[in-house]
Amino acid sequence: MSYLKEKGYRVVPLSRLVDMVREGTIPPKTVAITIDDGYGTTMKAFAVLKRFGYPFTVFLYMEAVGRYPDFLTEEDLKELTAYGKVEFENHSYSHRAFGLMKDPSAFLEDLERSERRFQELFGRRPRFYALPFGYYNRRIIDILKRRGYTAVFTQDPGNVGSHTELHRIPRQAIVGSWSRMENFRKKLEREPLPLKELLPDYGFLRRNPPERVGALLLFPERYTDCRVYVTELGWKIAKREGALVFRDGVPFLKRKWNRIGVKCRNRETGRWAESFWMVAR
Structure with missing residues (x-):
């Protein structure tokens, strides 16, 4: 305090x-x-x-x-x-x-x-x-x-x-x-990371393993050096296709729930920006 x-x-x-x-x-x-x-x-x-x-x-x-x-x-x-x-x-x-x-x-x-x-x-x-x-x-x-x-x-x-x-x-x-x-x-x-779409969306998984795990960035031009997190898998450097940052090849998720996160470095401030959400099976 x-x-x-x-x-x-x-x-x-x-x-x-x-x-x-x-x-x-x-x-x-x-x-x-x-x-x-x-x-x-x-x-x-x-x-x-x-x-x-x-x-x-x-x-x-x-x-x-x-x-x-x-x-x-x-x-x-x-x-x-x-x-x-x-x-x-x-x-x-x-x-x-x-x-x-x-x-x-x-x-x-x-x-x-x-x-x-x-x-x-x-x-x-x-x-x-x-x-x-x-x-x-x-x-x-x-x-x-x-x-x-x-x-x-x-x-x-x-x-x-x-x-x-x-x-x-x-x-x-x-x-x-x-x-x-x-x-x-x-x-x-830390800064909040504005996202346009979550992959997969929060809540119960419709598909396991998910095809891709990541997100669409709302302001892709602002961010670089992105990583994607899954609770049972840890962090991994993300692939990138324009506004889409993701990891693929994700195995079947065994945990009852996982937290997914995306973090990127803000080009202007140099700070990490992050966003997390929860999925369950």
């Missing part, structure tokens, strides 16, 4: 960041902070964030909050609310891996329960949804759109730009080894 302050980063409420994405303009050095689940340790983070005067959002595991040991109590929620800079949003009722389920009925039932519990606690409907474990598929995203969620947050690594999809917003995880200062600085300096 000291680094953000010393380097002139502007920490904004998540709702403001969502507005910026909708408006298509995100000033440099803009940061939003989120915390998932609502464990009792959130209060330790609160003490630090409050010292800096930073706003933040807590995505709540609705079944556990106010009920289970090790989670925020209703008194904690009142204390956080009194700070005036905390936003609460939905992180499901039972925190199950819905994104890996082809039948969305369990997700729909859970979503309704989470919204009822959220209404009981806060007297309003949630606006944003953070996907449990970061798992998602096209049906889940479509359901959340129809239910009126303004934005949906994944655990795909990446920074936010004016071309970011509102219902598939990436987040940089600052946990474990990724919380080291060197990695933290790298994450802050």
Whole structure:
């Protein structure tokens, strides 16, 4: 948090960041902070964030909050609310891996329960949804759109730009080894990579092995030195055909899910730009 302050980063409420994405303009050095689940340790983070005067959002595991040991109590929620800079949003009722389920009925039932519990606690409907474990598929995203969620947050690594999809917003995880200062600085300096088409598209694979893995760049003239990532295969230097960057010869994907990523170097800034998405089988 000291680094953000010393380097002139502007920490904004998540709702403001969502507005910026909708408006298509995100000033440099803009940061939003989120915390998932609502464990009792959130209060330790609160003490630090409050010292800096930073706003933040807590995505709540609705079944556990106010009920289970090790989670925020209703008194904690009142204390956080009194700070005036905390936003609460939905992180499901039972925190199950819905994104890996082809039948969305369990997700729909859970979503309704989470919204009822959220209404009981806060007297309003949630606006944003953070996907449990970061798992998602096209049906889940479509359901959340129809239910009126303004934005949906994944655990795909990446920074936010004016071309970011509102219902598939990436987040940089600052946990474990990724919380080291060197990695933290790298994450802050990465740029979002605008893509026109994903290959294969996010969600359940229609074909395994996929014919090609990669993407169409929205602004191909801006980027060079592209690579393509698959969780179970790692990074590989990409082939390129105009705006298309890809790897072929991909074997049958054995994992239940994989994260696919494309990163390229921005010719003008010299920085890496990246975009990730999730596929499942």
